[in-house]
Amino acid sequence: MNTPTPISTGSIPEILSHIDAGVMTITLNRLDKKNSITSAMYGALADALESANHDTAVRAVVIQGHETIFSAGNDIADFLNKPPATMDSPVFRFLRGISSFPKPLVASVCGPAVGIGTTLLLHCDLVYAGDNAAFSMPFVNLGLCPEAASSFLVPQLMGYPRAAEALLLGEPFMAETALEIGLINRIVPPTEANALAQRQAQKLVAKPLSALMETKRLMKKGNATLVAERMAEEGASFGRMLGEPAAKEAFTAFIEKRRPDFSAV
Ligand code: COA
Numbered sequence: 001m002n003t004p005t006p007i008s009t010g011s012i013p014e015i016l017s018h019i020d021a022g023v024m025t026i027t028l029n030r031l032d033k034k035n036s037i038t039s040a041m042y043g044a045l046a047d048a049l050e051s052a053n054h055d056t057a058v059r060a061v062v063i064q065g066h067e068t069i070f071s072a073g074n075d076i077a078d079f080l081n082k083p084p085a086t087m088d089s090p091v092f093r094f095l096r097g098i099s100s101f102p103k104p105l106v107a108s109v110c111g112p113a114v115g116i117g118t119t120l121l122l123h124c125d126l127v128y129a130g131d132n133a134a135f136s137m138p139f140v141n142l143g144l145c146p147e148a149a150s151s152f153l154v155p156q157l158m159g160y161p162r163a164a165e166a167l168l169l170g171e172p173f174m175a176e177t178a179l180e181i182g183l184i185n186r187i188v189p190p191t192e193a194n195a196l197a198q199r200q201a202q203k204l205v206a207k208p209l210s211a212l213m214e215t216k217r218l219m220k221k222g223n224a225t226l227v228a229e230r231m232a233e234e235g236a237s238f239g240r241m242l243g244e245p246a247a248k249e250a251f252t253a254f255i256e257k258r259r260p261d262f263s264a265v
Helices: 039-053 078-079 090-099 116-123 150-158 160-167 175-181 190-205 207-242 245-255
Strands: 015-020 021-029 060-064 105-109 112-114 126-130 135-136 187-189
Touching: 015 039, 015 150, 021 039, 021 175, 021 190, 060 078, 060 190, 078 187, 078 245, 090 116, 090 207, 105 116, 105 190, 112 116, 116 135, 116 150, 126 175, 126 190, 135 175, 150 160, 187 190
Parallel strands: 021 060, 060 105, 105 126, 112 135, 126 187
Antiparallel strands: 015 021
């Protein structure tokens, strides 16, 4: 039997995507900047998910990073220089796409998963993590509020007290905690996470897609409207806060590699 040749559908080098044996694999590939995500990358991610949704050859999607880093979150220079102007901006297009994606979504996470690197996982169906995975949502530390409906989904997932540590203190948590609260499915050595995600995706590919999609829709139905509403509300606040003094100080401090000074904001 011929092995199908992977088809590269990625439009930019920082987001690689290919389809093989029913699985679209999307790889964050901006290692020199710790896989932080630019506006162009959000656009490519949104395009890849849209294409996976409509392509009948795709029956499951895997999102992965590198063994050492999943994602450092939004590119901070982009936050400063090219903040999302409208709800049609690539980041919001990506968030709407991933939160309503109808086919199975599997993620493989190793190393730091900061900001959207963690919140996007709330919209995946199966998440496999390396034992070096570290999750954090430090929006407050950047003068921002949560996104991706995380202000709703994180308290729902882990309970309010733990959500407050994660979202008010911005404290990171490791793979064991993520497993305990149900954010991830399994912990493996980092060198094995991507392969495990592929094996699980292949199991999904062998099942009837219509049954998978209907089951996913039914499981998500209770939250679907609330998630969409909360994402819109968070997006409006997030967009406003990006231009406010606290965020400007946090971004400038990051770029200047110094501690932010919030005493005046
Ligand atoms: N946006 C833009 N550039 C980023 C970035 C981000 N979110 N995160 C890392 N980088 C860049 C750094 O500026 C540095 O660039 P340089 O080599 O040109 O100086 C490079 O990536 C390496 O980052 P560094 O901080 O040296 O790596 P590290 O291994 O010590 O730490 C992290 C990795 C992810 C813990 C750390 O980079 C970090 O905390 N990043 C910011 C996370 C963040 O606040 N994201 C926004 C969430 S909403």
